[in-house]
Amino acid sequence: MPSVNATSDDIREHFKSQGASCTRLGSPFTGRLCAVLAELLTQETAFGAQVLGWQVDPRADALALRVCGGLQALSWEDAELAALYPPHQVADDEFTQRLGAWLHAYDSALIPWLDSAPQTNEVSRSGVLLGGLLHLADNVEIELLEIGSSAGLNLFPDCYAYDLGEGRSWGDGPVRIVTPWAGNLPPLNRQLRVVSRAGCDIAPIDLSDPAARMRLRAYVWPDQTARIARFEAAVAHATAAKPDIAQQGAAEFLEQRLADPVPQGRLRVIQHSIMWQYMPLAEQERAEAAIRAAGARGGARLAWLRLEADAQTGTAAILLTHFGQGETVELGRGDFHGRSAHWT
Template structure:
């Protein structure tokens, strides 16, 4: 649906103009689609809602979809203008917890024992509860957790049932976000749900399961902070001396080149005080600008930005060891483990 709608919006100046009501750094297709989706949740009788399975619709994509979208935007332009001016992109893609688990597995091989966990760009902090979810790789259970939040992922190029180890003890769970989501606020929860795509009924169920789980535990907290100026300070304030795993997923896409360098400098500063492992699921081209010591990023891999790299950078003082663990769909719908430490993933089709 969003592929068809994106093509329609791109050729409609009236619809494109809606995004001009958003702050410049928030003028993203995802924000417009989320704003419409948010309004549709209480307008399920509209012609447009009939195309949205997450709202009970069953109509297939046809040549009336874009006109229905345009008409809905026209009818609710004032509400959309308000949402676009006041809201920001906020997502918690629970599937990305697969990348976090793989990264923590890698950290454990080098630094066994308990770790503290910090997610930068945490939104509502749901990924901080990664070890409380039920994982299904290639349809087979790969964890003993019984949870209403089921994380599914296809594994390509390897057997999926043996790539996840038992997570270590997590001593602290902290999220950092410029605009944290307060899950006790029904409106904030609804806005988070608005970023689920129309066909993703299972993803909506997983998100709601994770939200319900978060409501029953005080294990994780999310605080207001900036990735480029506050990360090192907040890591230094964590008690203990165990390694800190810093997880980011799509964070770099929201940062300028200068800001990306500033974030990495924050990690470097924090590593002077205690071991820091940066676990990431990010676009190759953006990772290539961060001075990771990965030769594969100096080749064609850096151009494959329709895919994400999962990897880890282990840091102590002025040293760091960087390794790519696999290539994945940006939403971790599938994951391909690296065949060796020098893999540049040219064996994976580019389409």
């Protein structure tokens, strides 16, 4: 549960912890940035005072990543700030000194970046979700519903090309996703027939809006060049495809969409990835109640697939509930950014 009245020491520790996580997830630059920010933030600026005075759980609010996103966006507008970012190499002392100066210079410009949580819409998570969908894709048409869709990049799992490691591949398309699989693999000989797709988000990203695309891109870590290229390709695909993303909370969306019966020969699949923890408890309970009520009405035609954090650190659980079978199965463990999956 979020803690109330986090201290400035809590905030600094959060930045350090987030930095360590970023480094583990393949972004040493963002790890370095967070660690230096932990030392540089000060009550002397309006922005620093707001960050250090954060009143609830900074981790749950992804506070450090809000700051990193704002700084990266500003670096695209200022060549001197951009000189601190990859591919440039800057010594530690110079990096710290110049970053401190920019925090003062962009004090007011950074404040709006604290107002909303980051949305990376990490498309590589489709490389994990694909495995769950293949378990379900046994001569059936799929109606795909996603909660926490952001820009909808993960609503097109059937449209991407996947490199699954050791010479394995699945699919063909303009977006190449590299997610090495290990363990007891899902059935790669199956095809996905997605006949409809729709999602929701409390703050959906309109990809036709250049400012919205820029904001989404700002949360992609700048030293991950392959991830950036993948993001750009997925955005281009989704912009052309125009996914149906409702501006709704998860519970309301599910209550409405699950009220309609599923046609014969189809399977309705609810999916989500690394978003459940960010919903208030009441919203979680209401959303799950809507899913389980729909499962009780027509279980054979409803499944619930998710990649979400649990008590085990380092990876997320890949869970599948097929209401026709009446049980939840942990299919395996997946990397939070979709970089790998191990199937049980």
